[in-house]
Structures are given as C-alpha cells and as structure tokens.
Amino acid sequence: MQQPLAYRMRPTKIEEIVGQKDLVGPGKIINRMVKAKMLSSMILYGPPGTGKTSIASAIAGSTKYAFRMLNAATDTKKDLQIVAEEAKMSGTVVLLLDEIHRLDKTKQDFLLPLLENGAIILIGATTENPYININPAIRSRTQIFEVHPLSPDDIEQALHRALHDTKKGLGNYQVQIDPPAIKFLATATNGDLRSSLNALELAVKSTEKDKDGNIHITQAIIEECLQRKALNADKNGDAHYDVISAFQKSIRGSDTDAALHYASRLIESGDLVSLVRRLLVIAYEDIGLASPAACERTVLAVNAAKQLGLPEARIPLANSIIELCLSPKSNSAMMAVDSALSDVRSGNYGDVPLHLKDAHYKGAAKLGRGVEYKYPHDFPNDWVKQQYLPDKLKNAQYYKPKSNGRIETAFKEQYQKLRQSSGHK
Structure with a gap:
C-alpha cells in the first residue's frame, strides 16, 4: 500500500522538523531534552497538520528510542499493554497517543505508573485545550506545549524538500x-502542512506528462486539487495584502458591507489565519478604548473561530466584524504607546526616581531607595500626589484621550482630573 506523501515525509530527527522553532530550535526546550536524552512526557496541542506527530517521530528518531503510535479513542487497553511489555523488554518507548483528550479512566490508570517510572515517554497530541479537556492526573505528569500553524515560508520549504527527495x-x-x-499551496491550507503535501502529491500523480516526460503544475491544477480558488493571490502576492488592507480600512471607516465583502474573500480562499490575526489587530488598534468590551468579544469570537474551523468559523467572525464596524473608534492607546516607544528608542529617558526603586533588599534604605514612597492605599480615595516619571520626562504626556465613546470619554475625564491634581496643565 502506498503511504501518503505527508506520512512518508515525516522527519526522523529533530533537525528535519519544519516550523515550531520556539520548541525545537537550537537551545529551545524540546531540542535540549533530545540533546541531553532527558525526555519527559508532554502534551502537544494545536490545529491539525502543524507537526505534532512529526515532533514525536523526530524525538524518537533522534534519541533512537522505539516509537509507537496509538489513538486514545480507538485503541484499547490491550494495545497499551503491548507497548508496556515492549518497554519492559527493550527499554524506553516513545508513545504518541493521538486524541489524548479522549483517554478514558481505565487506560489512564494503566498509563500513570508507566509515566512515573519512565518506561513510557508519552507524547499526547490533541487539538483541544489540555487545560480544559485533559484529566488533571495526566496533565500534572506532563509538560504542555502549544504548536502553532506553520507559516507559508515553513510550508514552502517543506514542499520544495518533498519535490527533491x-x-x-x-x-x-x-x-x-x-x-x-x-x-498558493503554501498559503491556502492555513498552516496545515499535511494538506499541502497531500494536495501536491495528488497534483503530481494526476497530471499528464508532456512529450519530454515533464509534469507541469500550474496554479489552476493546485486550485483543483485543493478545491479552493486563489481569490487573494497573484504572481507577487500583492492582491492578498490588498484584500487584508481593504478589510481593515473598511472596518476603520465603519463600512459594514465592505468589511464583510473582504472578509468573505479571505474566507472563500481558506485564509482563516490572516483573517483572525487582522481582526485582533483591528479591534485593539482602531476601536481600542472607545469600546473595550468589543475588543474582548473579538477575542472570544476569534477563539471560537479557531476551535470551529471553516466553514463554521465565519459565524462568530461575522458577529465581531459587524460589531467593530458599528462601534465608536479610537486609536489613542496605540498612539500613546508608540509615543512612549519613540522616546525610549531615541534614548530620551532618565533614571527611575529614588522613591520608586526596589527597596525589598537589605541596605536599600541606606541608598535612599523607596524611602519617600507614598503608598496610595494609605490615602483618601487610594491616591496621593507624587512623581512617577523620571525627572527629565516628568511633564511628558503620551496618552491623548478621545471622546468617541462613552467608555473613553469617562477615561478622558478621569485622566485629565488626575493630571490636574498632579500639577500638570
């Protein structure tokens, strides 16, 4: 039986893993475990096709331990016993347990002592949040690592490797x-390398050779094999970024219908990653303090969309897009932090005032640190006039409040009241 390309291309050592450099890159936690051969059981959680199985396979290959794969939902306790017997006979076994969130109590109770004594290095894989969906007994005996959708560059690198192997x-x-x-193949699968590889294999094996024996793969062929149209892709990728730009500007300009149009182009092309990332940026950049609750609800909508996946993800996202379009707008928070960053980056900052410096260690008082600090909670209304900025910046004002919504209008009044009480104009 011919195994799928994605299966055949699984890495056999840690250096072959594509993406997830925050976990497997030089000096990072899983790389260190492999290098020291001090593996601990872990849970990898994240979307499909992002490398959970690849990481487990590479860990086993790099450490030369036996590698076995089971599914918590479909494999039985007897299957676990076979792995346990192998570990007893030949030493440590790395066990990838897929869908670990579906592990029942009988299998869990069998596994726990094997994790304790190190006979089995468990690598649980799940698309569910382990802090919610995995039993605390298992969770407490594992390290939890989140894996993220691969970037288009990561996927393109893996595709080229597959084409030349x-x-x-x-x-x-x-x-x-x-x-x-x-x-297009690298961007249209939302960071799912498995889907990209399998679509590439289908394209290659289903396309007729020309008279010279060459197989010419066009974008139209990839679109057919993925069953997605490249609505946002052109030769240089400009159209993709044009759509994202138009999406943000439509929300900023409070045009609900235009925003839904551009969001639909991203949805139809399968680009959920770009859509949810841009929506989060928009919420905090363009609505911000004018409606903090809208920002919070956008986060909830994005989390729901990620769990649902397309096509259902369109529903919570549409709720959020409409709310953001019709919300009051304010970029004051972004402008405030950018103004402060400008001072810091240009070297325009001074020494922390003595009364604000750390005073918890012995001898701090002799240095005058923290001596004159006034604890606000000891004063009426939990506030007292004192200087917080360095001397050279004591009159700086980074936040320029707006009055485009009820919430920021209240913030503006409080901010101005506090500045006046502090002696600022």
Whole structure:
C-alpha cells in the first residue's frame, strides 16, 4: 500500500522538523531534552497538520528510542499493554497517543505508573485545550506545549524538500511547478502542512506528462486539487495584502458591507489565519478604548473561530466584524504607546526616581531607595500626589484621550482630573 506523501515525509530527527522553532530550535526546550536524552512526557496541542506527530517521530528518531503510535479513542487497553511489555523488554518507548483528550479512566490508570517510572515517554497530541479537556492526573505528569500553524515560508520549504527527495518524496518525477502555484499551496491550507503535501502529491500523480516526460503544475491544477480558488493571490502576492488592507480600512471607516465583502474573500480562499490575526489587530488598534468590551468579544469570537474551523468559523467572525464596524473608534492607546516607544528608542529617558526603586533588599534604605514612597492605599480615595516619571520626562504626556465613546470619554475625564491634581496643565 502506498503511504501518503505527508506520512512518508515525516522527519526522523529533530533537525528535519519544519516550523515550531520556539520548541525545537537550537537551545529551545524540546531540542535540549533530545540533546541531553532527558525526555519527559508532554502534551502537544494545536490545529491539525502543524507537526505534532512529526515532533514525536523526530524525538524518537533522534534519541533512537522505539516509537509507537496509538489513538486514545480507538485503541484499547490491550494495545497499551503491548507497548508496556515492549518497554519492559527493550527499554524506553516513545508513545504518541493521538486524541489524548479522549483517554478514558481505565487506560489512564494503566498509563500513570508507566509515566512515573519512565518506561513510557508519552507524547499526547490533541487539538483541544489540555487545560480544559485533559484529566488533571495526566496533565500534572506532563509538560504542555502549544504548536502553532506553520507559516507559508515553513510550508514552502517543506514542499520544495518533498519535490527533491528521491527516497521518500517526489524527486523521481520531473516536476515543473509554477512559483504562483507553490505559493498558493503554501498559503491556502492555513498552516496545515499535511494538506499541502497531500494536495501536491495528488497534483503530481494526476497530471499528464508532456512529450519530454515533464509534469507541469500550474496554479489552476493546485486550485483543483485543493478545491479552493486563489481569490487573494497573484504572481507577487500583492492582491492578498490588498484584500487584508481593504478589510481593515473598511472596518476603520465603519463600512459594514465592505468589511464583510473582504472578509468573505479571505474566507472563500481558506485564509482563516490572516483573517483572525487582522481582526485582533483591528479591534485593539482602531476601536481600542472607545469600546473595550468589543475588543474582548473579538477575542472570544476569534477563539471560537479557531476551535470551529471553516466553514463554521465565519459565524462568530461575522458577529465581531459587524460589531467593530458599528462601534465608536479610537486609536489613542496605540498612539500613546508608540509615543512612549519613540522616546525610549531615541534614548530620551532618565533614571527611575529614588522613591520608586526596589527597596525589598537589605541596605536599600541606606541608598535612599523607596524611602519617600507614598503608598496610595494609605490615602483618601487610594491616591496621593507624587512623581512617577523620571525627572527629565516628568511633564511628558503620551496618552491623548478621545471622546468617541462613552467608555473613553469617562477615561478622558478621569485622566485629565488626575493630571490636574498632579500639577500638570
């Protein structure tokens, strides 16, 4: 039986893993575990196709431990016993347990002592939040790592590797793939490498060779194999960014229908990653303090969309898009922090005032640190006039409040009242 390309291309050592550099890159936690051969059981959680199985396979390959794969939902306690017997006979076994959130109590009770004594290094894989959906007994015996959707650059790197690998990949085919086709393949699967690899294999094996034996893969062929249209992609990728830009500007300009139009173009192309990321930016950049509750609800909508996936993700996102369009707008928070950053980056900052410096250690008082600090809670209304900024910036004002919503209007009144009480004009 011919195994799928995504299966064949799984890494056999840690250096071959694509993406997840915050976990497997040089000096990072999983890389260190492998290097020291001090593995601990772990749970990897994140969307499908982001490398959970690849990480487990690479850990086993790099440490030369036996590697076994089971599914918590479909495999039985007897299957676990077989792995346990193998560990007893030949030493440590790395066990990838897929869908670990569906592990029942019987299997869990069997596993716990094996995790305690290190006979089995458990790598649980799940798309569910382990802090909510995994039993505390298992959770307390594992380290939890989140894996993220791969970037288009990560996926493109893996696709090129598969095209040139003559042993496990497609290197024995004479493939000519157009640059827009591979770029679309790298972006249209929302960071799911498995889907990209399997679509590439389908494209190569289902396309007729020309008279010279070459297989020419166009963007149209990739669109057919993925069943997605490249609505937002052009040769240089400009159209993709144009749509994202138009999406944000439509919300900023309070045009609900335009915002839904551009969001639909992103949804139809399958680009959920760009859509939810941009929506979060918009909420805090363009609505911000004018409606903090709208920002919070956007976060909830984005989290719901990620859990639902497309096509259902469109529903919470539409709720959020409409609310943001019709909310009052304010960029005052972004402008405030950018103004403060400008001072810091230009070297325009002074020494922390003595009364604000750390005073918890012995001898701090002799240095005058914290001596004259006034604890606000000891004063009426839990406030007292004192200087917080360095001397050279004591009159700086970064926040320029707006009055475009009830909430920020209240913030503005309080901010101005406090500045006046502090002696500022």
